[in-house]
Amino acid sequence: MEEWVGVKWHHYITNKSSIRYREAAVKLTDLDKRLAVFFRALGGDPGLSIAETSDYIHDGHRTFLQKMAGSGIKQALPHFHNEFFFLPHQIDCFPSKKANEALYYWLTALASLNHTPHKNHWIKHNQYLSQQILSQWPGLRARYKTLSSLQLQHRPKISSLPKKLQTVEHALQSVIADPWCVNEVEVGIDVQPLPVLLWLYPSPINTVAQRRNQQDQNEQNQEQKLAGKNLGQKKYKAEQMDDRDQGDGLIAFRLESLFSWSEFLNLDRSEEDTEDEDLQSVADDLDKITVSSGKTASKIKLDLDLPSAEYDDVILTKGILLPEWN
Amino acid sequence: MSITSSVEQTTPLSYYQQQNNEVVLFETAWRNQLPVLLKGPTGCGKTRFVQHMAEKLGRKLYTVACHEDLTASDLIGRHLIGDGETYWQDGPLTRAVREGAICYLDEVVEARKDSIVVMHPLTDDRRILPIDRTGELLHAPPEFMLVVSYNPGYQNLLKGMKPSTKQRFMSMSFDYPSKELEAEIVAKEAGVDLKLARLLARLASHIRQLKDHDLEESASTRLLVYAATLIKSGIPVSEACRAAIAEPLSDDIEVVEALMQVMNAQLGDD
Ligand SMILES: Nc1ncnc2c1ncn2[C@@H]1O[C@H](COP(=O)(O)OP(=O)(O)OP(=O)(O)O)[C@@H](O)[C@H]1O
Ligand SMILES: [Mg+2]
Numbered sequence: 001m002e003e004w005v006g007v008k009w010h011h012y013i014t015n016k017s018s019i020r021y022r023e024a025a026v027k028l029t030d031l032d033k034r035l036a037v038f039f040r041a042l043g044g045d046p047g048l049s050i051a052e053t054s055d056y057i058h059d060g061h062r063t064f065l066q067k068m069a070g071s072g073i074k075q076a077l078p079h080f081h082n083e084f085f086f087l088p089h090q091i092d093c094f095p096s097k098k099a100n101e102a103l104y105y106w107l108t109a110l111a112s113l114n115h116t117p118h119k120n121h122w123i124k125h126n127q128y129l130s131q132q133i134l135s136q137w138p139g140l141r142a143r144y145k146t147l148s149s150l151q152l153q154h155r156p157k158i159s160s161l162p163k164k165l166q167t168v169e170h171a172l173q174s175v176i177a178d179p180w181c182v183n184e185v186e187v188g189i190d191v192q193p194l195p196v197l198l199w200l201y202p203s204p205i206n207t208v209a210q211r212r213n214q215q216d217q218n219e220q221n222q223e224q225k226l227a228g229k230n231l232g233q234k235k236y237k238a239e240q241m242d243d244r245d246q247g248d249g250l251i252a253f254r255l256e257s258l259f260s261w262s263e264f265l266n267l268d269r270s271e272e273d274t275e276d277e278d279l280q281s282v283a284d285d286l287d288k289i290t291v292s293s294g295k296t297a298s299k300i301k302l303d304l305d306l307p308s309a310e311y312d313d314v315i316l317t318k319g320i321l322l323p324e325w326n
Numbered sequence: 327m328s329i330t331s332s333v334e335q336t337t338p339l340s341y342y343q344q345q346n347n348e349v350v351l352f353e354t355a356w357r358n359q360l361p362v363l364l365k366g367p368t369g370c371g372k373t374r375f376v377q378h379m380a381e382k383l384g385r386k387l388y389t390v391a392c393h394e395d396l397t398a399s400d401l402i403g404r405h406l407i408g409d410g411e412t413y414w415q416d417g418p419l420t421r422a423v424r425e426g427a428i429c430y431l432d433e434v435v436e437a438r439k440d441s442i443v444v445m446h447p448l449t450d451d452r453r454i455l456p457i458d459r460t461g462e463l464l465h466a467p468p469e470f471m472l473v474v475s476y477n478p479g480y481q482n483l484l485k486g487m488k489p490s491t492k493q494r495f496m497s498m499s500f501d502y503p504s505k506e507l508e509a510e511i512v513a514k515e516a517g518v519d520l521k522l523a524r525l526l527a528r529l530a531s532h533i534r535q536l537k538d539h540d541l542e543e544s545a546s547t548r549l550l551v552y553a554a555t556l557i558k559s560g561i562p563v564s565e566a567c568r569a570a571i572a573e574p575l576s577d578d579i580e581v582v583e584a585l586m587q588v589m590n591a592q593l594g595d596d
């Protein structure tokens with residue numbers, strides 16, 4: 001009974017806190033071929049492919065309800081990485097299929113300029129990209145109007161935000177409403193607003209890791225390498241293992257933040273070289289792969305695309321040799 | 327086989343928008359009795375150019391659309407039976423030689439090899455046309471000119487043209503015009519305003535980026551003229567673009583829909 005109430009509460013509160021219209025959901029797999037042609041026709045780099053991204057943990061501000069529900073931490077954010085332009089695997093943030101589909105095309109149009117926004121100029125870069133697309137592709141203006149007003153309905157009320165976020169949120173909303181408005185405000189390291197659905201994100205996204213590990217470039221590279229693997233179309237989240245900023249949660253300590261075996265693979269690859277663990281199935285079960293920043297995980301070699309040799313190959317045993325008779 | 331000949335006319339020349347130096351080059355070739363090969367994608371103005379030049383030079387034009395069943399007799403001529411007796415009838419090539427006209431073989435790579443070789447003695451400095459059936463040997467007058475064209479697209483990559491044939495011609499490469507020129511052409515040909523024509527030309531330049539990757543052929547100037555004509559006649563823009571541009575370019579519904587999205591991004595929708 002307790003569990004039942006818990007589940008109900010969870011559904012209720014997550015529905016309340018995150019705006020999702022499941023009946024209007026549009027899947028990337030239904031559109032990806034069209035988006036790819038659209039991307040190239042608008043000038044997108046023909047060497048890039050479109051792939052889907054799983055939800056990313058973002059650092060942005062969350063609303064009170066989201067904190068209460070423990071939701072809103074994850075959000076699929078469009079970005080470039082290696083030879084891929086990653087789009088959310090599904091868009092359901094707007095009430096109509098048409099609008100959600102239009103959002104896919106809008107993001108693809110922004111990406112067709114082949115620029116990835118810099119994390120320190122994220123607002124201004126997206127402002128610039130929006131301006132460029134709207135002036136080069138006047139047919140998109142009407143759609144942008146619809147999308148931006150829908151997006152603005154999602155934005156938090158400025159007065160409800162902590163002081164340090166108010167200026168940024170205000171600037172952001174003005175830019176979304178009118179990309180030609182004059183704006184000098186930029187995001188700051190500890191001023192990360194709620195994700196903007198209409199904009200591109202720097203790559204790789206994990207700002208927690210970037211913030212914390214600027215001194216430890218080695219580990220960073222490793223993270224990027226792993227994150228860059230396009231695992232059967234879906235990009236898994238690779239994250240520097242780090243205490244998340246607990247100040248953003250509602251309770252300081254959450255039970256589920258304890259690592260279980262399924263979330264934490266403490267691989268000591270310097271010793272363990274035989275590859276006889278079934279890492280593929282473990283990796284598949286996870287929606288994120290946590291790479292410890294400890295020195296043990298100095299090198300990770302995962303054969304994630306293919307099942308390990310033991311599973312793949314038909315093992316031919318010698319058989320029983322019988323003495324010939326006749 | 328279709329043979330058309332331009333009517334002697336006093337009306338203004340048919341419209342051709344020059345892209346480079348092709349008019350002077352062609353005229354010079356004609357004055358010096360050099361045969362000409364035109365290469366270029368479909369609908370970029372090759373046929374129109376030849377027609378324009380023939381009118382400009384005051385020559386009659388014989389156009390032959392080549393195909394794989396085209397025989398040497400189709401070009402040179404054959405004996406026919408009529409009124410109880412046989413008589414000889416010249417083919418278009420022979421007629422062009424006799425009259426000092428321009429003979430234009432369109433899509434020449436489609437023609438069979440044995441019909442192509444009959445052009446050989448005409449395309450070197452002998453400029454003769456032996457007619458085996460009648461034993462006649464024609465010497466081409468200085469006004470006679472042979473022009474051939476082909477589209478070096480994907481389907482012709484293998485066929486190509488024999489080097490020994492190719493090297494008998496002076497070659498000119500055609501391509502789709504620049505955006506501004508193309509807009510002018512579309513505006514003039516379809517009688518639409520330059521603003522619409524510019525949008526269509528810009529659209530085409532974007533769709534052309536898809537060549538080889540998503541599309542086998544580029545959107546031709548011809549298709550743009552079609553689209554503009556439909557729009558001028560009152561068909562809504564997106565319907566006109568679908569019928570005249572997206573559908574002719576691909577049979578893949580995903581690609582067609584993507585092209586429609588590109589058009590909507592350019593010209594507006596809904
Ligand atoms: N430079 C140009 N000036 C005027 N009209 C042009 C020009 N280029 C293209 N056009 C327009 O495009 C149409 C198609 O051109 P044309 O028939 O000459 O193409 P083509 O190169 O012969 O194509 P194909 O290889 O398919 O025979 C013309 O009817 C004309 O309306
Ligand atoms: Mg032609």
